[in-house]
Amino acid sequence: MKRNTMRESISDESLLKKPFVLFVCTHNSARSQMAEGYFRARYSQMAEVGSAGTEIHAVHPLAVSVMAEIGIDISDHRSKLIGEFFDKKPDFVITVCDTSQKACPFVPGAGKVIHAGYTDPSSCNGTPSECQEVFRMVRDGIITWIDHAFVPDHLRQSLQSSLTHRLRQAK
Numbered sequence: 001m002k003r004n005t006m007r008e009s010i011s012d013e014s015l016l017k018k019p020f021v022l023f024v025c026t027h028n029s030a031r032s033q034m035a036e037g038y039f040r041a042r043y044s045q046m047a048e049v050g051s052a053g054t055e056i057h058a059v060h061p062l063a064v065s066v067m068a069e070i071g072i073d074i075s076d077h078r079s080k081l082i083g084e085f086f087d088k089k090p091d092f093v094i095t096v097c098d099t100s101q102k103a104c105p106f107v108p109g110a111g112k113v114i115h116a117g118y119t120d121p122s123s124c125n126g127t128p129s130e131c132q133e134v135f136r137m138v139r140d141g142i143i144t145w146i147d148h149a150f151v152p153d154h155l156r157q158s159l160q161s162s163l164t165h166r167l168r169q170a171k
Contacts, residue, residue: 019091019158020048022107028053028079030063030122030135031096035142037067037074042146047091047155052082060122062135069136082107092154096142114154116145 021039025032028051036051043049056079067074089109098117107113121138124131 018047019111019155020050020088021092021094021155022082022085022088022090022110023049023051024053024082024093024095024107025051025097026053026120027055027057027122028059028081029057030060030120031118031138031142033059033063033074033077033079034067034139035094035096035146037072037077038070038139038143039146041072043151043155046151046159050080050085050088050090051077052080052085054082056081060135062121062132063139066132066135066139070139091158092150094150111158112154114150116142116150118142 023032023035023039032051032053036049039047039049059074059077059079064075064077086108089111090107091111093107093110093113095113095115096118097120098115118138118141119134121131121135124134126134
């Protein structure tokens with residue numbers, strides 16, 4: 001009898017709630033958009049994801065272009081202010097630029113704030129092909145950090161800890 005009760009509790013939707021990851025950058029036009037797009041394409045089964053900025057600017061066309069090169073379409077993304085996510089109480093807020101880290105040191109209800117700063121590819125003053133290469137380097141750096149630092153060191157540990165806690169509560 002206790003086994004059925006535990007099984008029912010484990011299958012309860014509240015036990016399966018995915019953590020919410022919010023990538024933040026000043027303009028929400030390049031770095032945070034690329035991070036959101038990649039994370040959603042690769043890890044949507046593990047967590048919900050969004051991106052926001054302290055200011056709104058259009059999503060940079062080169063961000064859209066370099067993501068399309070790896071098969072990820074962010075052409076429908078829009079720039080969002082961080083305030084749009086305050087009610088979601090993100091489990092992780094990841095600042096991907098130094099300015100947003102300073103301008104946004106506190107997000108109400110955020111579980112953990114992590115800084116992973118990258119150069120602003122939008123500030124490139126080179127030729128179009130040079131700027132596209134800068135966007136690629138930033139994209140690749142973000143992807144490497146997500147795959148090799150954030151997911152194994154933070155997200156998986158959080159999921160495991162949360163599941164263990166919820167299973168103990170279900171007993």
